[in-house]
Amino acid sequence: MKRVQFEHSAVPYLFVAPQILIISIFFLWPAAQAVYQSFLLEDAFGMSSQFVWFRNFEDVLSSSSWTRSAVFTVVFSVLVAVISITLSLFLAVRADEVIRGAKSYRTMLMWGYAIAPPVAGLLGNMMFNPLMGDLYKAFNSFGFEFNHIQNANDATFVVILIAVWKQVSVNFIFFLSGLQGIPKSVQEAATLDCKSAERRFWTITFPLLAPTTFFLLVINLTYAFFETFGIIDVSTKGSPGGATATLVYKVYVDGFIGADLGGSSAQSVLLMIMVSVLTVFQFRFIERKVHY
Amino acid sequence: MATVTLKQAEKTYPNGYKAIHGIDLAIQDGEFTVLVGPSGCGKSTLLRMIAGLESISDGEISIDDKVVNKVAPADRDIAMVFQNYALYPHMNNYDNMAYGLRNRGYSKADIDSKVREAARILQLEDHLERKPRQLSGGQRQRVAMGRAIVRQPKVFLFDEPLSNLDAKLRVDMRLEIKNLQQRLGVTSVYVTHDQVEAMTLADRLIVMNGGVAEQIGTPIDIYEKPATKFVAGFIGSPAMNFLAGKISGDCKHVTIGEGVRLDLDHDVSADQTVTVGIRPEHLSIAADGQGQINAAVRMVESLGAETLVYLDFGTDANNVTLRLQGTQQFVKGEKLSLTIPADKIHLFDVETGKRI
Numbered sequence: 001m002k003r004v005q006f007e008h009s010a011v012p013y014l015f016v017a018p019q020i021l022i023i024s025i026f027f028l029w030p031a032a033q034a035v036y037q038s039f040l041l042e043d044a045f046g047m048s049s050q051f052v053w054f055r056n057f058e059d060v061l062s063s064s065s066w067t068r069s070a071v072f073t074v075v076f077s078v079l080v081a082v083i084s085i086t087l088s089l090f091l092a093v094r095a096d097e098v099i100r101g102a103k104s105y106r107t108m109l110m111w112g113y114a115i116a117p118p119v120a121g122l123l124g125n126m127m128f129n130p131l132m133g134d135l136y137k138a139f140n141s142f143g144f145e146f147n148h149i150q151n152a153n154d155a156t157f158v159v160i161l162i163a164v165w166k167q168v169s170v171n172f173i174f175f176l177s178g179l180q181g182i183p184k185s186v187q188e189a190a191t192l193d194c195k196s197a198e199r200r201f202w203t204i205t206f207p208l209l210a211p212t213t214f215f216l217l218v219i220n221l222t223y224a225f226f227e228t229f230g231i232i233d234v235s236t237k238g239s240p241g242g243a244t245a246t247l248v249y250k251v252y253v254d255g256f257i258g259a260d261l262g263g264s265s266a267q268s269v270l271l272m273i274m275v276s277v278l279t280v281f282q283f284r285f286i287e288r289k290v291h292y
Numbered sequence: 293m294a295t296v297t298l299k300q301a302e303k304t305y306p307n308g309y310k311a312i313h314g315i316d317l318a319i320q321d322g323e324f325t326v327l328v329g330p331s332g333c334g335k336s337t338l339l340r341m342i343a344g345l346e347s348i349s350d351g352e353i354s355i356d357d358k359v360v361n362k363v364a365p366a367d368r369d370i371a372m373v374f375q376n377y378a379l380y381p382h383m384n385n386y387d388n389m390a391y392g393l394r395n396r397g398y399s400k401a402d403i404d405s406k407v408r409e410a411a412r413i414l415q416l417e418d419h420l421e422r423k424p425r426q427l428s429g430g431q432r433q434r435v436a437m438g439r440a441i442v443r444q445p446k447v448f449l450f451d452e453p454l455s456n457l458d459a460k461l462r463v464d465m466r467l468e469i470k471n472l473q474q475r476l477g478v479t480s481v482y483v484t485h486d487q488v489e490a491m492t493l494a495d496r497l498i499v500m501n502g503g504v505a506e507q508i509g510t511p512i513d514i515y516e517k518p519a520t521k522f523v524a525g526f527i528g529s530p531a532m533n534f535l536a537g538k539i540s541g542d543c544k545h546v547t548i549g550e551g552v553r554l555d556l557d558h559d560v561s562a563d564q565t566v567t568v569g570i571r572p573e574h575l576s577i578a579a580d581g582q583g584q585i586n587a588a589v590r591m592v593e594s595l596g597a598e599t600l601v602y603l604d605f606g607t608d609a610n611n612v613t614l615r616l617q618g619t620q621q622f623v624k625g626e627k628l629s630l631t632i633p634a635d636k637i638h639l640f641d642v643e644t645g646k647r648i
Contacts, residue, residue, distance in 0.1 A: 185378035188345050188365075193392035193439075195366035203391070207382045 031272070037265035049262075056266035065242055066250070066267065073246045076160060077224035084164040085216055088171030089209070093201070095172070096179045106176065112169035117227055121234030124162035128235075148236065152243035155236050159244050162235060163228045171216050178212035179205070218282055225275065247271050294369075294446035294479050295321050296342060300351035303337055303503075311337045313503045314351060319496075322477045324470070328490035329500035330526070335483045336451055338500070342481060343372050343449050355446055366395075371440035372449040375456060377432045379424040379439075386411075386420040389438045396443075410438040413472070430461045437469070441476065448473070450482040454489065466492060487527055491515070499523045517638075521645040524569050524638055530600060532638070533575070533612045537568040546639070552584045555634045560648055567645075569638035572600070572615035576631050583629035587612060589622045603628060 038056050042049040060066050091109055098105050115123075127135040128148055139146035148154040182205065190204045206213075229248050232238060238245030238253060245253060247267065255264025296319040303312035311334045319325050327335040340346040342353055344365035352359050360368050371392075379388050386407055393403045411417045414434040424432050433453060440448055453469070454462045470493055473480050484490050490497055491511045499506045499514060499522075507519040518524035524532045537546045539560050545553045548568055560566070577583070587605030601614040601622060614630065622628075639648040 183376065183378065185374045185376055186380060188343075189372070189374060189378040189439075190380070190391075191345070191365045192343065192370065192372055193366065194395040195364055196395070199395065204380060210382075 034265045034268050034272075037261055038269045040262050040265075042261050052262070056262045057270070060263055060266045060270065069242060069245050069247055069250045072156070072243065073225065073248075076156065076163075076228075076244075076246060077221050079160050080163045080167065080224040080228070081217060081220035083160070084167040084171055084220060085213065087164065088168045089175050089213075091168070092172050092175035092179055093205070095176060109172050110169050112166060113173065115166060117166060117230035118234045120162050120166040121231035124158060124165075124231070125235045128158050150240055152240055155240060155244045159228070159232055159236055162231050163224060166231065167220060167223055171220070174212055174216055175209065178209045182208050214282075214286055217286070218279075221278065221282075222275075247274075294356040295319060296447055296479060296481065297354045297357070298338075298342075298351070299354075301338070301341060301348055301353055302350035303334070303341060303346060304349040311503050312341070315505050317498065317505065317508065319479060319481065322479055324473050324480045324482065324493055324495045325498060326482045326484060326490045326494035326496070327498050327500055328484055328487060328526075329506075331485060333500040334503040335485075335500045337503075339372075339449055339451055339481055339483045342447070343370055344368050368447075369445050370447045370449055371443050371445040372451065373433075373436050373440050373453045375452040377424070377436045377456075379432060379435055381424055384421055384423050385416065385427070385435045385438075388424065388435055389442050392439065392443050406442045406444075407438075410442045413441070414438050429457055430465065433457065433465060437472070441472070444478075446479065448478050448480040450480065450484075452484055453482075454484075454486075462489075469493065487529060491527070497527075499526060501526075517647070518569075519647050521567055521569065521640040521647075524640070524647075528571060530572050530613045530615065532569045532571050534640075535568045535570070535610055535612070536642075537566050537639075539564045539566060546637075548585075554584065554632060554637065557634065560639065564648075565642050566648060567640040567642055569640060570612075570632055570636060572613040574633060574636040575612065575614045576633075577614075577616075578629045578631045581629045583631040585612070585630045585632065587628055587630060589624055589626045589628060591624070592622050594619055601628075603630075 039051055039053060040049045041052045041055065095102070095106050095109060112120075127133045130136055130147075130149065136146065136148075146154055148158045186204070186208075187200075190200050194200045194203065225246065226248055228246060229252070232244060232246060232249050233252075236244045238249055242250070242253075248271065251264050251267045251271065254260050254267065258264070296317075298315050298317040300314040300316060301312060302310070302314050304310045315338065317325075327338060329335045337346055341348050342355075344360065344363065348361045352361060354360060355368060355370070379385075380391065383391065389407045389410060390403050393406060398406070407420070408417070411420055414437060416431065416434055416438060419427060419431060419435075424435060427435065433456075436453070450469070454465055457465060466489055469482075482489075482493055484493075494511050496508065497511045497514050498508045501522050507514055507523045509517075514523060514527055518527065518532075521534065525534065535548045537548045539546055539556070539562055540553075541562050543560055543562050544556055546556055546566065546568060547553050554568075585605050587603035589601055590604050590611075591602040593600040593602075596619065597617075599616045599618065599620045601616065603612050603614060604610065605612060612630070614628075640646065641648055
C-alpha cells in the first residue's frame with residue numbers, strides 16, 4: 001500500500017498538537033510535578049521545602065491509615081465491579097427477552113447513566129439521612145441497627161450501594177448491545193442442541209459475551225478506583241474515621257485538606273504504580289482467555 | 293427414520309399477519325422434500341415451525357405420529373442447517389459437533405467416535421481443532437452439516453444452506469447433500485429459492501406462494517404439469533412464455549393475438565379467454581418459414597450449450613423466449629417463424645390462474 005505523504009511535514013504535527021498540548025498540560029506535567037514533589041518535604045504554606053529522598057514513601061507505607069485505605073480500595077473496587085457487572089448482566093439478559101414495551105423498559109434502565117457521580121452521592125446521602133432518609137428508616141425498622149455514620153461496615157455498604165447503582169446502567173447498555181450482537185441463528189442452533197436455557201446461557205451466551213465482560217471489568221475497576229471520588233466526597237466524606245476513603249480520596253484529603261503535599265504526592269505516585277500493574281495484569285492474564 | 297405430517301398448519305403473527313394459510317403435507321420416511329418459492333412466501337416460516345423455532349398458531353405438526361406442537365425444539369429429535377452456518381464461534385469444530393451430544397448425555401468415547409465418523413464422511417478430519425472462523429465458507433457449511441449428522445436425528449431441516457456459497461461450490465455441495473441424504477436415508481426438509489437446487493434435490497417438491505402450497509409433486513410432474521400459472525412461471529429457467537388467448541366457438545382451437553390458431557386437444561369451454569403457456573425449449577424455428585408466429589429478434593444470449601433468443605411479436609409487443617440447442621447466430625430485428633406444438637401448450641384460467 002502506498003503511504004500518503006504530506007508536502008509540508010509540519011501539517012501532521014499541527015493536527016496532533018492540540019491533543020499533545022492537552023496531555024502535556026493536564027497529565028504529563030502534573031504527573032512529573034507529583035513525582036518531584038513526592039521527594040520533597042514542604043511546610044504547609046509552601047514557604048520552604050527540603051529534598052528528603054524516599055522519606056515520604058517510607059512514611060506513607062508505614063502508616064496504618066494508608067494500609068487501611070489501600071485494603072478498603074481493593075475490597076470496594078472488587079465488590080463494586082463484581083456486583084454491578086453481575087447485576088447488569090442479569091438485567092440485560094432479562095431485558096433482552098422482553099418483547100412488549102421493550103423500549104421503555106430499556107430506557108428506564110439506562111437512565112442512571114445520565115446522572116453525575118456527585119449527584120448520585122447526594123441522592124444516596126438523602127436516602128440514608130438519619131433524620132429523613134427512607135432507606136435509613138427502612139433498614140432500622142427491619143431490626144438492623146443500621147448506622148453508617150458510626151459503623152464502618154454500614155458506611156462501606158452505603159458507598160458500594162451508590163457506586164453500584166450509578167454503574168449498573170453503563171454496564172447494562174454494553175451487555176444489552178453485546179447480547180444483541182449474538183447472531184439469532186446461533187442462539188436458535190443452541191436451542192436445538194441444548195434444552196436447558198440455563199446451560200445454554202453458560203455454554204453459549206456467556207462465552208460470547210466474554211470480551212464485553214472483560215472490557216467492563218477494566219472500565220468498572222477504573223471507575224471504582226477514580227470516579228467514585230464524587231460519590232464518596234458527597235456521601236460519607238471517608239467517614240467514619242477514614243473507613244470509606246479510597247486511595248484517591250485520601251490523596252485529596254491529605255494533600256488539600258491536610259496540606260501534606262509531599263506525602264500526598266507520594267501516595268499518588270504509589271497509586272499510579274498500582275494502576276499500571278493492574279492494567280498490565282488485566283491485559284496479560286485475563287484478556288488471553290476471553291477471545292474467540 | 294421418521295415421517296412428518298402437517299395438518300392444516302397455520303401461522304399468524306401477533307400483528308395479525310398470516311404467514312401460513314393452512315398447509316397439509318405428509319412427508320414419507322426417508323423422503324427428501326424441498327420447499328421452494330419466492331421471498332416472503334412462507335417457506336422458511338414453515339420449516340421453522342417444524343423445527344419449533346416458530347410457534348404453530350393453528351393445526352398440527354407431528355413427527356412419527358407424535359404431535360409436536362408443544363414440544364421443545366431440542367426434544368423434537370431434529371437437526372437444522374442454517375443459511376449462515378450458525379456455528380458457535382468460541383468453540384472449535386470438534387466441540388461444535390459435540391455440543392449437542394454432550395447436552396444429551398452421551399459418553400465421551402461415544403461422542404468421540406461419532407464426531408470422528410462425521411468428520412471422516414465430510415473430510416473435516418484435519419480441521420477439528422480449528423475454530424470456525426479459520427475455515428472457508430464451504431468448510432464451515434460442512435461443519436454445520438456435521439453438527440446435524442452426528443446427532444442421527446429423525447429429521448434434517450435445511451434452511452437455504454447453500455445460499456452463502458459461490459456458484460461452483462454450491463453445485464458441489466448440492467451433490468454432496470443429495471449423496472449424504474441418500475446414504476443416511478434421513479427424512480429431510482429443504483428450503484430454497486433456487487429452482488435448480490429444488491429440481492435436482494427433491495424427491496418431492498412443494499411450490500409455495502403467499503403462505504399457500506400451490507403444488508406438491510415430483511419435480512418432473514410439476515415441470516410437466518404445473519397446476520397454476522404461478523408454478524408454471526416459477527419453475528423452469530428461463531420462465532415459461534405466457535400469451536393471451538381465446539378459445540374458439542367449437543372448442544377445437546385457441547387463438548393468440550391476431551389470427552394465430554392452434555389446434556387443441558384440451559377439454560375446454562367455448563369462447564373462454566385463457567392464458568397460453570409454452571416453455572422456451574418447446575418452441576422451434578419452422579424450417580420452411582410456415583410457423584404459427586412470426587416474431588422479430590430483440591436480443592440473443594449465447595450460453596455455449598444453448599442459445600436463448602428473446603423475440604417480440606404482434607402489435608402489442610408480446611415477448612417470447614426461445615431456447616435452442618448449441619450456438620446459433622441471429623441478427624437483431626431478424627424475423628423468425630416459430631412453430632408451437634399443440635401438445636406442449638399449457639392453458640390457464642385468466643381469473644384464477646388454475647390449469648385447465
